[in-house]
Amino acid sequence: MSDATKDADHTGDGTRAVRAGLPEAVKHEPTLPGPVFAAHFHLPGEVTGPYSYGRDDNPTWTLLERAIGELEAPGRDDVETLVFASGMAAISAVLFSQLRAGDVVVLPSDGYQVLPLVRTQLEAYGIEVRTAPTGGDAQLEVLDGARLLWIESPSNPGLDVCDIRRLVEAAHARGALVAVDNTLATPLGQRPLELGADFSVASGTKQLTGHGDLLLGYVTGRDADAMAAVRRWRKIVGAISGPMEAWLAHRSIATLQLRVERQNATALAVAEALRQRPEVSGLRYPGLPDDPSHKVASQQMRRYGCVVSFTLPTRARAERFLAALRLVEDATSFGGVRSTAERRGRWGGDAVAEGFIRMSVGAEDPEDLVADVLRALDESAE
Ligand SMILES: *Cc1c(COP(=O)(O)O)cnc(C)c1O
16 A cells, blocks of 8 residues: 655645644634535625525535545645535536537446446437446547546446546547546545546545445536536536535545545455455455556555455355355445445446455454455355
8 A cells, every 4th residue: 555645735644634624713613613504595785705595505515625625636726626415416417517419428338337327318418428448548449539538447346447647648639528536546545636637526425424324426626617517517406415414524534544544454455365265256456466457556546445346156155255244234335434245246237247246345453354254255155
């Protein structure tokens, strides 16, 4: 794992995470002001200032947006962040605000499982959709004439990685914008804007907030016009976060560095334990030195995430393994403090083997978790 590097301002990730987005201290006020529940705000006379109606803006969002912006693009004040009701709301906001009928968009063929549904909707609006896999920078082959390139690296659930700088350069040379889904890495693992992307988009439902108790999404971008269009989309669609969720998310970000360090280190330990097992094939974790993604990942990621994927010989074996785990809940999603795992094939849609398992490593003691996984593997053998 790469160490938490200090940035030009000599602030480490832990320091940045606990302070991110906090307002100036005011006597008798809490450090992080509580959620502001308001459908409308007192507004006499002319309409001035940001807070008028609750679908447009909310002070609790503002603080959270500042926090995420500080993590996605430390030291830069030319970026803007907008929070949304969910990761899909954020993704849709970028795609549907930036693309018009006749435009071409390039999506990953191995990305988040809802992207095929998005594809159908984009095509219904007359947008041409091309897809290519994340691995091997295959999206390069279909970039000509594209208006927007959508990257998901590492990809979910296959954990392939592409060379983001290389793809950005090729896309920009063709006049295309680039958005990176940064959900799996979190801003502590990867900073797409520093790699040249125009938008970093993510689900805050996963490791960013990390407790499996809320849905959230965000878009961070540096082009003011493009972000104005994203903001307009949020207003039109109303895909807004509730103030309580936004506040919980901000509170949770204070522990992001602690959670990410613990979970990602344990994910590597779990991957190393799985690698010794003959019944495990197709093991993937970008932080493993011999993982096919590791070389590229190490050039653009600072941390490698908490998700490990692997395949057991059969569907039945995978189901017995999941049932035998005691510390790992059989559940979808990832990034939470409690470990989860699932047989991904149960959803359909992903091109994965029947015995394919995506495991999200939580904040349990590493020895306990590794022991539980090894015991469940033993118990699930025929
Ligand atoms: C979960 C996820 C999303 C969607 O986020 P929601 O908050 O569930 O809407 C998008 N991209 C990736 C990579 C995800 O894992």
